[in-house]
Ligand SMILES: Nc1ncnc2c1ncn2[C@@H]1O[C@H](COP(=O)(O)OP(=O)(O)OP(=O)(O)O)[C@@H](O)[C@H]1O
């Protein structure tokens with residue numbers, strides 16, 4: 001575990017938002033290390049600070065306390081080494097599917113022929129063939145989110161930060177995308193930090209599942225998921241594997257505890273911090 | 276899109292009705308005018324008939340003065356509006372992207388907005404004299420502030436997450452402005468241009484009434500001296516029709532190709548584009 005520099009290191013991170021009624025504590029102290037090639041998933045109750053942590057790693061939120069490193073260098077802002085799939089829909093309404101997905105390649109100055117090849121492959125991958133020249137408002141919510149995922153993949157970043165990317169995608173497409181994501185990350189050795197509300201999704205995708213407490217969140221548990229067949233992961237063998245199902249139940253229990261506590265303390269967004 | 280299948284002939288008829296619909300208020304207005312005129316028979320110094328107005332247009336057109344006046348007005352309007360739009364968009368971007376500057380400029384804007392328009396006229400006559408400069412300044416003054424304010428608003432309302440997403444693709448500040456901020460603010464900019472042109476016309480006519488020797492405003496002003504209401508009404512109609520034509524053949528096509536195509540505003544016509 002030691003020796004090599006961590007891809008991502010979060011040390012003593014804590015964040016407060018300034019609001020009209022004073023500072024709102026979004027997270028408790030968080031320490032986190034992600035190694036190169038690791039796929040880390042994060043689950044936790046709504047409003048516990050997951051997006052805050054992700055945006056801090058992306059470089060959009062300056063931590064109130066603590067430091068964040070990428071490849072051993074302090075994060076001072078966003079960069080193309082850390083691609084982000086945002087929780088909100090973030091593709092550009094004025095670009096067609098093709099031009100949205102190719103945007104990162106255009107910025108990087110990739111040759112048009114090469115760019116078109118990459119874009120065409122990704123359009124096939126996310127099942128959008130035939131929609132290349134449509135504008136986002138002509139697509140369904142799930143299709144738009146697939147464009148967002150493809151756009152980030154096309155830019156080929158070192159680290160991919162994903163904030164509930166498949167939440168709006170239909171169940172069938174989601175299964176395919178999850179399998180493809182697992183395969184793609186295993187073969188390209190990408191480092192992924194993936195936020196989700198789906199316990200099964202977290203266990204299926206993650207090498208490591210982190211569970212956060214309610215707001216102000218901290219990481220209360222970390223469950224390693226053993227991989228027998230790294231590349232070839234599929235939902236059939238996942239659901240048939242008793243060990244995986246046991247891990248899912250364990251994670252679900254940990255998440256449930258927070259759900260119960262949240263209900264007692266009010267909503268996730270309640271101003272009174274539960275001690 | 277429609278639930279009942281329509282025959283091509285009926286669809287064509289439907290499109291034709293859509294095309295002509297904007298003109299129906301004009302037809303109703305013209306009919307009401309004719310009826311009133313034929314009943315009341317007011318003297319020409321009070322109100323012309325449609326025939327009088329058409330006659331005036333033909334008379335002015337034949338003498339050649341109508342074309343001269345239209346071109347003079349269009350030249351002033353074009354120059355003032357182009358300057359106003361270009362400077363309004365540029366200044367609006369700088370201000371919209373810079374919060375402290377926007378806060379600093381806001382009271383000044385409220386101040387100048389209140390005295391924009393023809394209030395400047397007496398001062399400006401003293402400064403630049405009577406002529407093209409005066410009209411161009413007054414038009415610029417109307418167009419600039421509206422385009423500026425709309426651009427600032429549009430730039431500020433572009434969702435931050437769109438800019439952030441493009442920056443994670445490696446975009447620098449310039450690329451972010453070009454590919455996100457500008458198209459994102461375009462609906463507001465176009466809206467500003469549309470209202471700006473309307474106010475520009477008013478400023479133009481006001482400036483020409485007192486500060487020009489040619490132009491549609493001056494044509495109306497001269498006609499007033501002789502109580503030629505037929506020429507006055509003809510002038511008003513020509514101004515209105517040029518403004519409508521500019522909107523339909525200049526602004527609408529831009530909107531149709533950009534913000535409407537991107538689904539950022541409702542289409543102005545029902546159904547599919549013509
Ligand atoms: N810009 C902001 N200003 C003030 N408070 C904020 C801001 N952004 C987030 N918060 C607060 O910080 C807390 C954490 O927000 P965050 O978006 O990180 O939650 P989350 O875990 O991603 O929730 P969800 O699962 O619903 O997306 C929330 O209680 C929220 O109210």
Ligand SMILES: [Mg+2]
Nearest residue numbers: 050051087163
């Ligand atoms: Mg979130």
